[in-house]
Amino acid sequence: MRPPGGLPRLTTGGTRAAPIPCPDPHSHHSPYPGRAPHHWLGPRRATRQTKGSPMSKRPNYDPAPPALYSAWISQWLTPSLARLVDPGLPEVDPGVLVRGLETWKSAIHPATSVGVDDIGPYIGVRLRDLVNLRSDQSLDEAPLRGERRVDPEGFGIIILHLACGGGFSFKKNGAEDDPDRKDYLALFSGNSRPDLGRLLANTPVAKIARHSVLDHYDYRRAGLRKPADEASERARGRRTRSPTDGREAALALSLHRLASRPKRAAKEALGLSRDGFRSHILDAYRVLDGLRPLPWDLREAT
Numbered sequence: 521m522r523p524p525g526g527l528p529r530l531t532t533g534g535t536r537a538a539p540i541p542c543p544d545p546h547s548h549h550s551p552y553p554g555r556a557p558h559h560w561l562g563p564r565r566a567t568r569q570t571k572g573s574p575m576s577k578r579p580n581y582d583p584a585p586p587a588l589y590s591a592w593i594s595q596w597l598t599p600s601l602a603r604l605v606d607p608g609l610p611e612v613d614p615g616v617l618v619r620g621l622e623t624w625k626s627a628i629h630p631a632t633s634v635g636v637d638d639i640g641p642y643i644g645v646r647l648r649d650l651v652n653l654r655s656d657q658s659l660d661e662a663p664l665r666g667e668r669r670v671d672p673e674g675f676g677i678i679i680l681h682l683a684c685g686g687g688f689s690f691k692k693n694g695a696e697d698d699p700d701r702k703d704y705l706a707l708f709s710g711n712s713r714p715d716l717g718r719l720l721a722n723t724p725v726a727k728i729a730r731h732s733v734l735d736h737y738d739y740r741r742a743g744l745r746k747p748a749d750e751a752s753e754r755a756r757g758r759r760t761r762s763p764t765d766g767r768e769a770a771l772a773l774s775l776h777r778l779a780s781r782p783k784r785a786a787k788e789a790l791g792l793s794r795d796g797f798r799s800h801i802l803d804a805y806r807v808l809d810g811l812r813p814l815p816w817d818l819r820e821a822t
Contacts, residue, residue: 582625583786584683591616593800596676600807614643614672617679627687628679629664634672639742643675644668647688647705668705670739673808674720680801681707681770684777684787689713704736707770714770721814722805723747725766741808746816771801 584592595616603609614634622630629646636642648662670678689709706713717723717731720739727747731739778787778797792800 580782581627581682581685581687583685583783583790584626584679585620585623586789586791588620588624589683589790591620592676592679597800597803597807600673600676600811601803604807604810612672614641614675617672617675618643625659626682628682629662631664632675639738639740641672642669642738642740643672645670645675645678666737668737668739670716670720671741671808671812673804673812674739674741677719677801677804677808678707678716680804681774683790684774684792684797685780685783686773686777704731705739708773714765714767714773717744718766719770720744720808721747722809723766741812741814744814746814767805771798774801 596612596614599609599612603612618630618632618634621628621632627647629648631646633644633646634641635644644667646667647665648659649665653659653662686708689706705716707716707719708714717739720741721744724747727749731744775794775798778792778794
């Protein structure tokens with residue numbers, strides 16, 4: 521039985537020590553007068569993870585290596601901004617965005633590649649499947665999720681957002697056993713997970729993002745459909761997800777990671793100020809919006 525006054529505490533020798541005091545629910549100091557505080561759980565018990573079981577915690581990804589980040593800025597972002605001023609300049613080689621990925625411990629697998637199809641150029645993003653990564657496997661042994669295709673400029677936005685750490689998560693539009701369920705890619709994890717499709721299309725907060733006419737694995741702007749009103753979509757009997765945060769929220773999350781304590785030395789090695797990092801991400805969005813116009817903007821302009 522639990523002794524009065526708190527929870528029992530075990531010493532290293534296995535004998536019972538004095539109980540940890542539990543706040544008196546009848547004390548005027550208690551925030552829960554008249555009842556036991558529901559948040560009092562006592563000491564947390566260490567748990568063992570069985571070998572071969574799924575990972576219970578996502579890895580803490582590293583900031584981008586300084587040489588890699590510098591190459592993104594000097595060989596991709598700066599020339600791309602110049603093309604906004606002078607469209608006659610040659611196209612920037614998107615290969616610079618994927619070279620050296622093997623030197624960065626991130627959610628993006630080095631198998632990520634550059635290609636061209638009928639829609640246009642793309643970068644095929646390969647992500648590590650951490651859900652099915654066992655505890656006895658290293659990060660390099662993680663299985664890969666299906667390829668997601670994005671515009672090269674969209675991939676530039678992704679890697680800049682993740683340059684100070686962080687990974688991906690998936691938003692599911694159905695139950696696990698639903699054969700029609702689709703997993704939509706989002707940046708970061710936790711309560712705030714900006715939907716990648718919303719970021720790339722710059723979908724207004726009051727609108728519902730509608731993904732590519734090709735399939736939900738393709739995030740290129742040329743295939744995206746015009747955002748819809750939530751009320752009209754529900755009136756047509758379609759399941760919708762509530763509008764979520766957009767670019768400003770994603771930018772705030774990246775800036776928070778720049779200032780956070782974990783791996784501070786590695787982030788300081790990048791030599792980034794808050795204003796400089798913010799400017800790089802906003803400039804990347806300018807490049808995407810300027811070089812890859814949305815299809816409905818092109819139709820309305822003609």
